[in-house]
Amino acid sequence: MASADVTQESVGYEILEGEPPELLGRNLVAAGHLLAGATAFFFVAFVFAYFYLRSLNSAGMWKPKGVDSSVGWGTAIVACYLLSALLVRLGLADHLALRRDQWRLKGLAALLIGIVGLVLQVIGWTQQGFGPADGGFASVYFGWTAFLFLFVLATLLWLEMTLATSLRYRKIPTGAPPPGHAAGDRHRERHDIRDPLSLVRAELVALSFYWTFLAGIAVLTWIVLYLI
Amino acid sequence: MTAVTAPLRPPIWRRLVGFNLLTGIVLGIGGWYVGWFGAHAVVGPSLDYFGDVDYNELSVFMAYIGGVVGFLIGLGFLNYPARRLLGYPPSLREKETGGWARYFGLCTDHKVVGIQYLWGIGLFFFIGGLNAMLIRFELLRPTHQVFSGGTYLTLVGMHGTMMMGMMSSGILGPFANYLVPIMIGARRMAFPRVEALTFWLLMAAGAILTTTIFFGGFPTGWTGYEPLNVQAAAGMDCYILFFALAGISMTLLGLNMIATIVTMRAPGLTWMRLPIFVWGVLSTASLMVLAAPVLIAVLSMSALDRAAQTTFFSASGGGSNYLYENLFWVFGHPEVYILALPGFAIVLELLPVFARKPLWGYRLAVAGLLGVTLLSWMVWQHHLFVSGINGDLRPFYMLSTELISIPTGFTFICGLMTLWRGQIRFTVPMLFCLAWFFNFLLGGLSGVFLSDVPSDVTTHGSFFSMAHFHYTIMGGLVFTFFAAIYYWVPKMTGWQLNETLGKIHFWTMFVFFNSTFAPLFAIGFLNQPRRVNVYAHTLQFLNDWVSVSAFCLGTSMLIFLFNLVWSLAFVKKPALANPWASRSIEFQLPSPVPVHNFDRIPVFSSDPYGYGEGPVPQWVPAGAPAGRD
Numbered sequence: 001m002a003s004a005d006v007t008q009e010s011v012g013y014e015i016l017e018g019e020p021p022e023l024l025g026r027n028l029v030a031a032g033h034l035l036a037g038a039t040a041f042f043f044v045a046f047v048f049a050y051f052y053l054r055s056l057n058s059a060g061m062w063k064p065k066g067v068d069s070s071v072g073w074g075t076a077i078v079a080c081y082l083l084s085a086l087l088v089r090l091g092l093a094d095h096l097a098l099r100r101d102q103w104r105l106k107g108l109a110a111l112l113i114g115i116v117g118l119v120l121q122v123i124g125w126t127q128q129g130f131g132p133a134d135g136g137f138a139s140v141y142f143g144w145t146a147f148l149f150l151f152v153l154a155t156l157l158w159l160e161m162t163l164a165t166s167l168r169y170r171k172i173p174t175g176a177p178p179p180g181h182a183a184g185d186r187h188r189e190r191h192d193i194r195d196p197l198s199l200v201r202a203e204l205v206a207l208s209f210y211w212t213f214l215a216g217i218a219v220l221t222w223i224v225l226y227l228i
Numbered sequence: 229m230t231a232v233t234a235p236l237r238p239p240i241w242r243r244l245v246g247f248n249l250l251t252g253i254v255l256g257i258g259g260w261y262v263g264w265f266g267a268h269a270v271v272g273p274s275l276d277y278f279g280d281v282d283y284n285e286l287s288v289f290m291a292y293i294g295g296v297v298g299f300l301i302g303l304g305f306l307n308y309p310a311r312r313l314l315g316y317p318p319s320l321r322e323k324e325t326g327g328w329a330r331y332f333g334l335c336t337d338h339k340v341v342g343i344q345y346l347w348g349i350g351l352f353f354f355i356g357g358l359n360a361m362l363i364r365f366e367l368l369r370p371t372h373q374v375f376s377g378g379t380y381l382t383l384v385g386m387h388g389t390m391m392m393g394m395m396s397s398g399i400l401g402p403f404a405n406y407l408v409p410i411m412i413g414a415r416r417m418a419f420p421r422v423e424a425l426t427f428w429l430l431m432a433a434g435a436i437l438t439t440t441i442f443f444g445g446f447p448t449g450w451t452g453y454e455p456l457n458v459q460a461a462a463g464m465d466c467y468i469l470f471f472a473l474a475g476i477s478m479t480l481l482g483l484n485m486i487a488t489i490v491t492m493r494a495p496g497l498t499w500m501r502l503p504i505f506v507w508g509v510l511s512t513a514s515l516m517v518l519a520a521p522v523l524i525a526v527l528s529m530s531a532l533d534r535a536a537q538t539t540f541f542s543a544s545g546g547g548s549n550y551l552y553e554n555l556f557w558v559f560g561h562p563e564v565y566i567l568a569l570p571g572f573a574i575v576l577e578l579l580p581v582f583a584r585k586p587l588w589g590y591r592l593a594v595a596g597l598l599g600v601t602l603l604s605w606m607v608w609q610h611h612l613f614v615s616g617i618n619g620d621l622r623p624f625y626m627l628s629t630e631l632i633s634i635p636t637g638f639t640f641i642c643g644l645m646t647l648w649r650g651q652i653r654f655t656v657p658m659l660f661c662l663a664w665f666f667n668f669l670l671g672g673l674s675g676v677f678l679s680d681v682p683s684d685v686t687t688h689g690s691f692f693s694m695a696h697f698h699y700t701i702m703g704g705l706v707f708t709f710f711a712a713i714y715y716w717v718p719k720m721t722g723w724q725l726n727e728t729l730g731k732i733h734f735w736t737m738f739v740f741f742n743s744t745f746a747p748l749f750a751i752g753f754l755n756q757p758r759r760v761n762v763y764a765h766t767l768q769f770l771n772d773w774v775s776v777s778a779f780c781l782g783t784s785m786l787i788f789l790f791n792l793v794w795s796l797a798f799v800k801k802p803a804l805a806n807p808w809a810s811r812s813i814e815f816q817l818p819s820p821v822p823v824h825n826f827d828r829i830p831v832f833s834s835d836p837y838g839y840g841e842g843p844v845p846q847w848v849p850a851g852a853p854a855g856r857d
């Protein structure tokens with residue numbers, strides 16, 4: 001490797017800085033859709049496991065006596081996820097209509113309701129009356145809901161990030177935040193994205209799509225694990 | 229252009245403190261212990277580590293998860309999410325300064341990540357290769373020689389898992405990360421931090437797999453089949469964590485590639501002007517995004533079976549080991565094409581340069597790549613032909629497997645027609661491409677035997693199938709990997725590789741590759757089973773021939789390594805900006821490429837394959853790069 005060269009290599013900061021925010025916006029929206037595709041295939045494995053093991057019913061241990069998930073808990077959890085996703089969609093509509101205060105309120109509510117859903121899920125696990133070792137259904141139930149929990153948690157963290165940026169800079173909705181506010185290279189003087197605060201909208205578009213998609217998976221979970 | 233030069237470097241002790249690889253390793257070890265003790269505290273009172281015979285699987289999983297989290301904290305990956313949680317706005321770049329330090333930490337320059345991948349994957353490729361040497365050493369004699377049956381199985385498993393897991397990113401990691409943004413006229417990948425994360429996750433995964441030997445190894449080979457999986461010692465946990473982390477890395481790598489190609493192409497770069505290499509990357513990435521999550525899911529189930537007593541794969545508990553086999557191969561067969569497709573793309577990308585002709589049948593080649601991508605989802609059950617699947621399913625999967633040879637044939641036709649009446653230059657990269665035709669043809673033809681149910685039943689568990697997939701994966705991927713190295717490394721580093729040593733490397737590798745793997749077809753027909761270190765005495769001559777050839781093949785890799793170190797660290801002959809007279813955009817930039825790639829985003833007005841069709845395309849003056857001179 002060119003050691004002498006790389007140590008003296010110049011960095012065209014003036015070229016790198018000030019990238020139009022639309023580019024990262026497009027990246028984010030595309031990533032939201034791709035992430036949904038990856039998530040779908042992840043949960044397809046659990047759907048496959050459910051129907052495969054159910055049809056085999058090995059040793060009569062698919063659903064032994066006493067193993068049945070509580071529809072009440074399932075409904076409450078999925079309702080929270082759905083409501084949270086709906087609020088984010090409504091928040092996006094507010095943001096598009098430049099009602100940013102309304103978006104922030106709805107975003108906060110969506111975050112809280114999502115967290116309630118997660119807490120209900122944790123309590124729900126302790127109230128089912130069966131454990132992960134109690135047969136095929138129990139395995140699928142705990143595995144599937146545990147990973148849905150993790151996906152929802154990650155999505156809520158994403159929501160928190162978007163909301164926190166929107167709240168922190170509520171008095172300067174567009175334009176450049178003060179120097180040093182964007183993380184990154186210490187040699188840099190300006191932000192690498194021109195008007196990074198305008199990206200809240202693109203993040204919200206991507207997040208809203210993904211959260212709605214995940215809520216759809218939660219509905220599927222409810223049908224398969226609680227209703228059928 | 230006004231460029232800011234990196235300031236004077238601080239003293240070495242100052243550079244060691246901070247977010248870098250060293251801190252990552254220290255915090256990784258710390259995190260490992262936190263996970264280990266934490267899990268013991270949750271599950272039981274025992275804290276007698278290492279000498280502990282009543283360790284539990286949870287402690288092993290939590291130790292490694294803690295280790296990975298600590299490693300990532302030390303590298304600085306959690307700084308940005310933490311700042312975002314506090315409400316700071318998004319940003320793209322970190323530590324894109326000059327200097328060596330950027331290679332040992334989180335850097336968001338796609339070219340640095342590409343070079344990190346090249347060395348990182350090279351390291352684990354070397355370890356996997358050493359395992360292969362040990363396997364062949366053991367097989368020099370028909371009875372037990374050095375290793376016990378269990379240790380031999382662990383060696384086989386480590387070799388297979390390391391090679392499959394690491395080489396899945398073998399082309400996309402180093403070359404696509406480095407080249408795709410340049411080839412599409414962009415200055416970065418869509419998500420530079422994610423790009424860096426994929427590399428460091430893969431390195432953490434490789435380290436975890438290597439430590440399996442401290443936990444008793446694993447007896448399952450690279451497939452991790454149940455019920456062996458759930459019965460195995462704690463070394464199996466390392467396998468599960470390795471593949472799960474590699475799966476996460478693959479998913480993110482693929483996602484990043486697709487987002488980059490779809491959203492960041494420069495003006496004028498229409499889909500039908502896209503370099504064929506980028507099409508190959510796009511096809512591979514789409515398989516990665518969709519197939520790797522299934523792998524992560526099935527390994528998660530496996531981890532739950534081992535650590536949380538679920539019964540996904542235990543028939544007596546309402547599960548089924550066939551569930552594992554099905555889900556594994558839903559990932560596993562697309563995985564074969566995750567390995568093969570980048571090889572196709574490299575061959576098609578390089579042939580026009582060295583035949584001095586436009587790529588023949590560009591659209592057909594694209595159709596071939598996409599056809600393979602689509603069909604690769606419909607063939608997985610051919611891996612279960614001998615596992616007692618429903619007989620009625622066999623004809624469909626036999627047919628679908630054989631159908632995949634049609635789009636693969638498109639690639640062959642396009643390659644051969646590009647060579648036809650070309651002014652061929654037998655450079656080192658071209659030699660490796662030409663070898664691909666021979667190797668992959670043998671791999672493909674032997675694949676027909678394995679896709680046909682009657683012949684598969686007799687050859688499936690033998691060395692025949694082992695020879696087949698080495699012809700496709702090593703012959704198809706590793707040869708093109710070296711073609712890519714010889715072709716693009718001068719551009720990536722700015723230094724030229726020695727041509728004579730390169731040719732010696734090629735010929736020794738080609739001859740001894742065939743000398744190693746061709747006899748394995750015969751050995752397989754003579755019924756020597758895989759994964760067993762004892763065999764019939766009558767097969768000793770053939771096995772010794774293969775082992776000696778394998779050692780020579782290993783030596784050819786040392787020739788390459790010598791060439792690499794000698795050329796890049798000692799000779800340091802500057803590479804020309806365009807040593808191959810290529811029309812592709814990366815070769816219109818100086819070597820190595822500047823941090824920001826282009827002063828202005830280029831405008832494309834033609835595809836890169838118009839050899840013999842007039843002067844260089846217009847986009848060169850339009851996107852005149854910033855030189856370093």
